[in-house]
Amino acid sequence: MARIAFICPPFAAHVASFRALGEELIRRGHEPFFLLNAGAQAATGDIPVHHVPARAHDPDAAEVLARAENPKGVLATLRTIADSAAMTDQLCAGGVEVLREAGADAIVGDQMEPAGFLLAGAHRLPFCGLAAAVPIDPAPGVPLPFLDWPYQPEEVAKLRRTAAIGDALSRRQNKVIADWAARFGLAPAARLSDCLGTTQIAQMIPALDFPRPEPLPFVPVGPLRRPEELVDVPLPFIRPADRPLVFATMGTMLGGEMKVWRALAEACRQAGAALVIAHGGRLSEQQVAGFGVHHAADFLPYRAVMKAADLVITHGGSNTVLDALASGTPLLVRPVGFDQPGNLARIRHHGLGEKLASLRKPGEIAAQIRRVIGDAQVKANVARVAAALAGTGGAVAGAEVVETLL
Known part of the structure; x- marks a missing residue:
């Protein structure tokens, strides 16, 4: 039995x-617990949470999450990076003592939160990195995850x-x-990719990812x-x-964008498709009634709905993309930030769907809906990835x- 600390962004x-x-x-008899930023609230179920103490100059966790709901543009990107840096600094400053008191035996850290790697080094604890989103491990020809660029092995410069x-x-x-690598007496580290660790697991699998040299730097679970x-x-x-079924979700952060739902509702009407939406509790019943969709809810059993759907329209978050493909359903993607463009690039690379057309042009979206649903090659490509995902071990393999x- 081991006490295993989980350190990740509170998204x-x-x-x-x-x-x-x-x-x-x-x-398996272990005792995992979360180490989160001060004030961060998260749905961790029965897994206990330890918070690091807040300092006078630290950002409020709720405000950080609220700002992350609008990740558009360079200024928003810079703001998100600044917030992430402050959250990492807070975890490193308070995490040493909290981990000591909690009696941690190992740390599993999110790739996007370097505090896990740094604190593991400070305590000399075993460390496992977890790529919950698109892996940031560098590889020849693989663009950074926040770019929707194609695989470009020839574009080295x-x-x-x-x-x-x-x-x-x-x-x-x-x-x-x-700064924290130096304070903890660790080998010099200068960027996020220096904090991945030698043992890593990833939700991404080769059948969906860009080509990478073998052996992979992570275990694709x-x-x-x-x-x-x-x-x-x-x-x-x-x-x-009598109609194709389209399921649309923009994740927990972007479910309140009225212009998205209006455009998709109109496009589905033009395409002769029924639209089901999950808006994450960001819309009122009155707002939903105005769209005239087949069904709408705060949350839905995603995999069940995706299996029944002919198409999924999404912002391109990693969990939604993986669940859609595991369900054998192609995608239209409207990325707005984080690793969503990287997921879109991989969907295009493998012929699993398209980038959603402009919201100002519902007619073009309607044409996309009809085209992707009717494309036999897209269906075959999606079936191939679904079969590959079915052969992974998920949480069992990760554990x-x-x-x-240990």
Whole structure:
């Protein structure tokens, strides 16, 4: 039995992946717990949470999450990086003592939160990195995850320049990493990619990723899901027998964008498709009634709905993309930030869907809906990835990798 600290950004999708891994570790007799920023609230189930103490100059966790709901543009990107740097600094400053008191035996850290790697080094604890989103591990020809660029093995100079731009944008975060690596007496670290560790697991699998040299730097375990999330459940609505079914979700952050739902509702009407939406509790019943969709809810049993759907329209978050493909359903993607452009690039690379057309042109979206649903090659490509995902071990495989550290 081991006490295993989970350190990740307090975003719902990241916490959900860690929770699935944690519940599998509990079944194996271990005691995982979350180490989160001061004031961060997360749906961790039965897995306990320890918070680091807040300092006078620290950002409020709720405000950081609220600002992250609008990740558009360079200024928003810089703001998000600055917030991330401050959150990392807070975890490193308070995490040493909290981990000591909690009696941690190992740490599993999110790739996007370098504090896990740094604190593991400070305590000389075994460390496992987890890529809940698109892996940031560098590889020849693979663009940075926040870009929707194609795989470009011949564009070495261009990708180097882009990496340099990424370093410039991440200057504040890089300084926090370097400062704490020095304070903890660790080997010099200058950027996020220096904090990945030698043992890593990833939700991304080769069948969906860009080509990478073997051996892979991470173990591709596929989607980290709780058992109850994988069980078939009845649909909370009647599936129309005479029309294709389109399921749209923009994640927990972007479900309140009225212009998105208006455009998709109109496009589905023009395409002769029934639209089901999950808006994450961001719309009122009155607002939903105005769209005239087939069904709408705060949350839905995603996998059950995706299996019934002919098409998924999404912002391109990693969990949604993986669940859609595991369900054998193609995608239209409207990325707005984070690793969503990187997911879109991989969807295009493997012929699994398209980028959503402009919201100002519902007619073009309607044409996309008809085209992607009717494309036999897209269906075959999606079926290939679905079969590959079905062969991964998910949380069970992830827990086995973590146990090798112990």
